Amino acid sequence: MNVIVLQVFVSxxxxxxxxxxxxxxxxxxxxxxxxxxxxxxLEDDTARPAPSSESKPRP
Structure with missing residues (x-):
């Protein structure tokens, strides 16, 4: 009987x-x-590339 009381107490x-x-x-x-x-x-870890300072000349 003492074991049941101890088991209930521990539980x-x-x-x-x-x-x-x-x-x-x-x-x-x-x-x-x-x-x-x-x-x-799911996070977008690729950063957008910064615009380069050397741009192609436009005709």
Missing amino acids: LMLVVGSVLLYAFSVRHRDYEHADRLSLIP
Whole structure:
């Protein structure tokens, strides 16, 4: 019988710890980091070339 009480206590402590860690993560907005990382490959990383100072003369 003592084992069941101990098991329930440990399980409740794990649940409480999980809820606290989840609340801490949401408060510090850590959950948005994965969204930003998933969008990095979609960003346009090629910059437009600057117009060159040597342009061809127009006829």
